[in-house]
Amino acid sequence: MEDVLRYIESHQEKFLAELQELLRIPSISADPAHREDVLRCSRFLADHLRGIGLSVEVFQTPGNPILFASTPMIPAAPTVLFYGHYDVQPVDPLDLWQSPPFAADIRNGNIYARGASDDKGPVFAHMKGVEAFLRTRGTLPLNFRFFIEGEEEVGSAHLDPFIAAHRELLRADVVVISDTTQFAPGVPAVTYGLRGLAYLEVSLQGPSHDLHSGSFGGTVPNPAGILVDVLSRFKDERGAIRIPGFYDKVLPIASWEREMYDSLPFHAEEYRALTGVRKLRTEEGFTPLECRWARPTLDINGLYGGYAGPGAKTIIPARAGAKVSMRLVPDQDPEEIAALFTRYVLSLCPQDVSVEIKNLHGGKPVLMDVNSPWMKAARTAISKGFGKAPVLTREGGSIPVVATFKEVLQLDSLMLGFGRPDDGAHSPNEKLCLDDFYRGILTSAHLIDELGRTTAES
Amino acid sequence: MEDVLRYIESHQEKFLAELQELLRIPSISADPAHREDVLRCSRFLADHLRGIGLSVEVFQTPGNPILFASTPMIPAAPTVLFYGHYDVQPVDPLDLWQSPPFAADIRNGNIYARGASDDKGPVFAHMKGVEAFLRTRGTLPLNFRFFIEGEEEVGSAHLDPFIAAHRELLRADVVVISDTTQFAPGVPAVTYGLRGLAYLEVSLQGPSHDLHSGSFGGTVPNPAGILVDVLSRFKDERGAIRIPGFYDKVLPIASWEREMYDSLPFHAEEYRALTGVRKLRTEEGFTPLECRWARPTLDINGLYGGYAGPGAKTIIPARAGAKVSMRLVPDQDPEEIAALFTRYVLSLCPQDVSVEIKNLHGGKPVLMDVNSPWMKAARTAISKGFGKAPVLTREGGSIPVVATFKEVLQLDSLMLGFGRPDDGAHSPNEKLCLDDFYRGILTSAHLIDELGRTTAES
Numbered sequence: 001m002e003d004v005l006r007y008i009e010s011h012q013e014k015f016l017a018e019l020q021e022l023l024r025i026p027s028i029s030a031d032p033a034h035r036e037d038v039l040r041c042s043r044f045l046a047d048h049l050r051g052i053g054l055s056v057e058v059f060q061t062p063g064n065p066i067l068f069a070s071t072p073m074i075p076a077a078p079t080v081l082f083y084g085h086y087d088v089q090p091v092d093p094l095d096l097w098q099s100p101p102f103a104a105d106i107r108n109g110n111i112y113a114r115g116a117s118d119d120k121g122p123v124f125a126h127m128k129g130v131e132a133f134l135r136t137r138g139t140l141p142l143n144f145r146f147f148i149e150g151e152e153e154v155g156s157a158h159l160d161p162f163i164a165a166h167r168e169l170l171r172a173d174v175v176v177i178s179d180t181t182q183f184a185p186g187v188p189a190v191t192y193g194l195r196g197l198a199y200l201e202v203s204l205q206g207p208s209h210d211l212h213s214g215s216f217g218g219t220v221p222n223p224a225g226i227l228v229d230v231l232s233r234f235k236d237e238r239g240a241i242r243i244p245g246f247y248d249k250v251l252p253i254a255s256w257e258r259e260m261y262d263s264l265p266f267h268a269e270e271y272r273a274l275t276g277v278r279k280l281r282t283e284e285g286f287t288p289l290e291c292r293w294a295r296p297t298l299d300i301n302g303l304y305g306g307y308a309g310p311g312a313k314t315i316i317p318a319r320a321g322a323k324v325s326m327r328l329v330p331d332q333d334p335e336e337i338a339a340l341f342t343r344y345v346l347s348l349c350p351q352d353v354s355v356e357i358k359n360l361h362g363g364k365p366v367l368m369d370v371n372s373p374w375m376k377a378a379r380t381a382i383s384k385g386f387g388k389a390p391v392l393t394r395e396g397g398s399i400p401v402v403a404t405f406k407e408v409l410q411l412d413s414l415m416l417g418f419g420r421p422d423d424g425a426h427s428p429n430e431k432l433c434l435d436d437f438y439r440g441i442l443t444s445a446h447l448i449d450e451l452g453r454t455t456a457e458s
Numbered sequence: 459m460e461d462v463l464r465y466i467e468s469h470q471e472k473f474l475a476e477l478q479e480l481l482r483i484p485s486i487s488a489d490p491a492h493r494e495d496v497l498r499c500s501r502f503l504a505d506h507l508r509g510i511g512l513s514v515e516v517f518q519t520p521g522n523p524i525l526f527a528s529t530p531m532i533p534a535a536p537t538v539l540f541y542g543h544y545d546v547q548p549v550d551p552l553d554l555w556q557s558p559p560f561a562a563d564i565r566n567g568n569i570y571a572r573g574a575s576d577d578k579g580p581v582f583a584h585m586k587g588v589e590a591f592l593r594t595r596g597t598l599p600l601n602f603r604f605f606i607e608g609e610e611e612v613g614s615a616h617l618d619p620f621i622a623a624h625r626e627l628l629r630a631d632v633v634v635i636s637d638t639t640q641f642a643p644g645v646p647a648v649t650y651g652l653r654g655l656a657y658l659e660v661s662l663q664g665p666s667h668d669l670h671s672g673s674f675g676g677t678v679p680n681p682a683g684i685l686v687d688v689l690s691r692f693k694d695e696r697g698a699i700r701i702p703g704f705y706d707k708v709l710p711i712a713s714w715e716r717e718m719y720d721s722l723p724f725h726a727e728e729y730r731a732l733t734g735v736r737k738l739r740t741e742e743g744f745t746p747l748e749c750r751w752a753r754p755t756l757d758i759n760g761l762y763g764g765y766a767g768p769g770a771k772t773i774i775p776a777r778a779g780a781k782v783s784m785r786l787v788p789d790q791d792p793e794e795i796a797a798l799f800t801r802y803v804l805s806l807c808p809q810d811v812s813v814e815i816k817n818l819h820g821g822k823p824v825l826m827d828v829n830s831p832w833m834k835a836a837r838t839a840i841s842k843g844f845g846k847a848p849v850l851t852r853e854g855g856s857i858p859v860v861a862t863f864k865e866v867l868q869l870d871s872l873m874l875g876f877g878r879p880d881d882g883a884h885s886p887n888e889k890l891c892l893d894d895f896y897r898g899i900l901t902s903a904h905l906i907d908e909l910g911r912t913t914a915e916s
Contacts, residue, residue: 030769090771096667154769181673195672199770208734209554212884213757214653214855215639217785218749219729221739224758224780225693232690235683271677276666276776279810281679291676299671299774300682302764307781311488311612312657312819313548314783314856315884316757318734322682323765325772327675352737361770397672398772426670426773 003136004445008128012438015128016111018048019437022120023104023113029064029087029154038064038150041086049146052131061158064150068169071130071144079143080451081172081411083401084123084179085152088115089426096428109434116432117423122178122440123148125418129444141452145172152179152401155361160404167409173455174374175405176447178440180395180417181425184265185433188386188443190378191415193293193394194402196328196365198337199301201358202230202345203321210306210315217316221352224305224320230348231322234298238284241298241326243344249331251367253286253294261289264391274422293394297327323360327396334362363400368412377450378414385443390416416443461594462903466586470896473586474569476506477895480578481562481571487522487545487612496522496608499544507604510589519616522608526627529588529602537601538909539630539869541859542581542637543610546573547884554886567892574890575881580636580898581606583876587902599910603630610637610859613819618862625867631913632832633863634905636898638853638875639883642723643891646844646901648836649873651751651852652860654786654823656795657759659816660688660803661779668764668773675774679810682763682778688806689780692756696742699756699784701802707789709825711752719747722849732880751852755785781818785854792820821858826870835908836872843901848874874901 008015027041028034042065046056054069064087091101091114099105101114111121126146133140147170149159163170180191206223207216236242266289272280282291291297305320307313326337338359349355369375370392382390395415405411418440424430485499486492500523504514512527522545549559549572557563559572569579584604591598605628607617621628638649664681665674694700724747730738740749749755763778765771784795796817807813827833828850840848853873863869876898882888 030767030771090767093668197672197772199772206735209882209885210551211733212855213755213759213783214655214785215853215879215883216733216750217755217757217854218753219738219740219746220733220735221737222757224761225689227761228686228689228758228780231683231686275669275674275678277664277678277810278812279679280677281810282677288677292674295676297671297675299675299680300686300764300778301671301771301773302766302775303682303685303761303778304766306758306760308760308762308779309488309548312781312783313488313759313884314655314657315759317760320758320761321766322686323770325671325770327672352735352739354736395673396675397670421673424667425673426771427667 001445001449004132005442007132007136008441008445015441016434019111019121019124020104022124023111023116024102026102027087027115027150028090029151030090038087042067042150045086045148049127052127053134054146059162061162063158066150066162067146067148069146071134071140074139074141074143077142078451078454079145079172080174080176081145081147081170082126082176083147084126084177085119085149086123087150087153088120089118089153093428098429110431111434112429112431114430116430117419118425118430119152119179121432121437122418125437125440126178126444128441129448132441132445133448140448142448144448156401159401163404163408170409172411174451175411175413177399177402177413177415178418179399180415181419181421181423182417183391183393185420186388187265188382188388188390189393189417190375190382190390191393191395191417192368192370194366194399195293195396196332196334196400196403197325197361197363197398198328198334198341199323199325199361200338200341201321201323201360202227203319203356204349204353205319206353207316207318209318213314213316220316221350222316223353224317226350226353227305227320227322230345231300233348239281240283241296243340245340246296246337249333250296251330253290257294258290260392261287264289292396294329296329296332299325301325327398328365330365330367332365334364338362363398364403366402366406372412373454374412374414374451377454378416378447381443381447381450382416384446386439416447418443459903459907462590463900465590465594466899466903473899474892477569477579477582478562480582481569481574482560484560485545485573485608486548487609488548496545500525500608503544503606507585510585511592512604517620519620521616524608524620525604525606527604529592529598532597532599532601535600536909536912537603537630538632538634539603539605539628540584540634542584542606542635543577543608544581544606545608545611546578547576547611551886556887568889569892570887570889572888574888575877576883576888577610577637579890579895580876583895583898584636584902586899587906590899590903591906598906600906602906614859617859621862621866628867630869632909633869633871635857635860635871635873636876637857638873639877639879639881640875641849641851643878644846645723646840646846646848647851647875648833648840648848649851649853649875650826650828652824652857653751653854654790654792654858654861655783655819655821655856656786656792656799657781657783657819658796658799659779659781659818660685661777661814662807662811663777664811665774665776667776671772671774678774679808680774681811682775684808684811685763685778685780688803689758691806697739698741699754701798703798704754704795707791708754709788711748715752716748718850719745722747750854752787754787754790757783759783785856786823788823788825790823792822796820821856822861824860824864830870831912832870832872832909835912836874836905839901839905839908840874842904844897874905876901
């Protein structure tokens with residue numbers, strides 16, 4: 001491996017300059033105004049992968065293109081399918097960014113940009129790991145395939161149909177993903193579980209138009225008032241979710257998991273400081289880590305209705321609405337939960353408002369076998385790349401495609417986290433630590449080496 | 459009066475063209491971007507009043523200018539102080555307007571514009587009534603003074619201090635205001651009561667920044683969730699307001715009032731259709747008119763927090779807030795109610811969020827003596843101008859300055875409604891019926907005539 005590692009060591013500056021170029025493309029998939037930037041980002045990556053020596057196919061979808069790239073074929077060797085995404089979250093509130101979100105400024109050993117940690121930085125690290133093998137040896141000890149989409153941040157609507165329609169193309173032995181994080185700075189992790197998601201929008205209409213609150217107040221149903229009544233019935237006083245049937249399929253946390261979580265270097269006060277809240281708020285009977293990883297949640301993600309500008313406008317709003325999402329754990333099913341949610345909301349809404357409920361987004365929760373040979377290879381690669389054995393964790397976020405890989409392709413996913421929990425994914429001032437970027441490249445190279453010597457029976 | 463009435467009859471087209479010119483000035487006081495338009499509107503009116511033959515003073519304030527204009531002095535005659543406002547409400551949602559809000563389009567016998575009914579049209583009608591006297595007789599039988607401000611729609615912050623500082627200038631026998639409406643189309647009204655207002659904003663902060671709802675969900679207080687819990691505690695299941703002490707000073711509705719209200723041609727189904735709600739929602743034990751006019755309310759005017767754009771954004775918002783206003787009835791006091799509201803909200807908020815409560819706007823409720831000689835003159839003027847005796851009503855909206863005139867200048871206000879309840883004040887497609895505009899001018903002329911023969915003892 002010395003040749004490969006030397007190449008990585010001596011090309012750090014080049015790698016960083018290339019990463020900056022990638023991060024400067026504002027590929028925000030949620031905003032139609034950035035559609036051309038999203039396409040430009042897909043072209044950048046396709047060109048870059050060809051330049052490294054991979055054969056690249058760009059698949060058009062009704063949404064954003066999907067990239068598929070393969071290293072030169074090595075018969076009888078394992079095949080690794082790497083999944084990542086090149087689209088990024090919106091940047092608002094923009095005024096909280098210390099440098100423009102697509103400037104890719106470097107300060108204090110970090111690179112700041114929307115997408116630096118989620119997920120362009122980690123995707124690019126794997127590209128550089130592959131490059132290091134190809135430039136030094138002209139070949140890899142396995143078949144490495146990049147499978148990179150551009151709609152992860154908006155629900156990956158076209159990914160599942162694509163996977164179902166391309167089973168042969170995507171045939172592999174194991175999936176590799178780096179869209180999770182280290183457990184803590186300097187504590188690398190392999191993630192064996194993810195929460196799922198059910199994300200809905202409820203909107204209520206009362207009057208047909210905004211009404212003068214003086215002339216009409218006291219005689220009409222106010223949709224904002226009814227909305228808050230409905231939303232206030234989602235949790236009881238202890239924070240438990242009151243949707244009937246919500247907890248029916250929740251798996252209890254295994255005792256080995258509770259013990260392992262308790263052994264992790266989790267510092268509640270540091271964690272609290274990271275969020276900026278006055279006090280953590282957790283479910284009765286569970287530790288903060290258990291609440292983040294292995295318990296379901298319900299959160300209001302957005303509220304709107306009536307006048308929200310400066311000063312006072314005396315109206316009774318015609319409409320009010322909320323975006324509400326639930327993080328799910330095995331074996332909850334997003335469609336079932338969305339149906340329970342919808343039935344519950346309808347049961348709470350009075351007859352004098354009209355109700356619209358949209359199911360915006362869903363993903364299944366996931367649990368992996370922590371003792372598979374692929375998992376052992378991943379742990380070894382992280383140990384070598386980061387100089388430290390990884391901990392075994394779950395994550396609270398959702399990567400719905402992991403469930404799809406399992407269901408449709410019968411593939412386990414190895415989730416190696418390069419970024420950090422405080423990188424600010426989805427928040428202003430997202431960053432990636434440059435050390436983590438380089439360690440990620442090393443880990444990628446070691447993972448190729450380890451997986452090249454692994455079989456499902458080893 | 460024939461000379462005066464003939465002048466009005468023969469100048470209708472000119473009056474309408476002038477009104478259009480006035481309505482085309484977008485004098486939105488809530489929006490700093492329209493500051494120059496607000497100033498332009500005050501100059502337009504000052505020039506117009508001078509052109510009619512009044513002496514005009516323009517008083518600069520820290521906000522928008524106040525206009526004061528006097529007809530030539532008639533010693534020993536009564537003095538009427540006419541109050542109105544030249545500023546208008548914001549126009550959003552703009553896409554619901556059928557013609558641009560400042561085009562002043564004429565369709566189906568109506569003129570459509572923001573401010574047509576509230577309050578430029580009625581103000582202008584009184585200017586034309588005065589003009590008719592001056593052009594035909596060169597004089598009025600009384601002293602008529604216009605007192606027109608430009609901040610009514612944003613709380614009239616500089617009006618009370620101005621009144622307190624100009625008691626001599628504003629000395630009069632009675633105030634006339636046309637910022638109320640007819641009871642129904644073709645049912646003109648003199649209004650003897652107004653509700654007051656307390657308008658506050660509550661905003662809560664949990665995390666210091668928006669957090670990823672997957673990574674952090676289950677461990678932190680969500681300010682949007684807490685906000686809906688707090689807001690849901692404002693009313694009980696019957697719609698009664700739960701703020702302790704809220705009803706303590708509410709005067710019961712007199713039996714003559716209940717009888718009078720019941721005799722009015724109020725059609726609940728027509729009223730419902732006007733609002734577009736599926737079903738009216740009123741306080742138990744009170745009729746819709748009683749609820750609109752003589753019972754206090756609490757309404758959420760606006761909700762905000764987190765992501766309200768298209769699609770799904772998986773965040774736990776850092777902040778969430780609501781604008782909440784209460785319509786008040788005699789003898790509730792806005793400052794006392796704001797204090798009760800604030801104490802109640804603070805008692806409901808948990809310790810893990812920070813709370814900010816702003817008192818944005820307030821006005822006292824008002825009840826007038828319905829048997830004063832001034833009130834009789836007003837009723838006669840309406841009878842002659844509209845060809846129909848007016849009904850006696852209250853209104854649900856607030857005109858805080860009416861309370862100030864009473865308290866500071868010991869003046870009663872005669873509230874003559876020219877516009878209609880369905881004119882859409884504060885809503886898209888605000889209009890004024892052209893017939894009402896002309897009847898308003900006639901009423902103004904008759905009012906001048908009647909009040910010229912009235913004394914406090916007559």
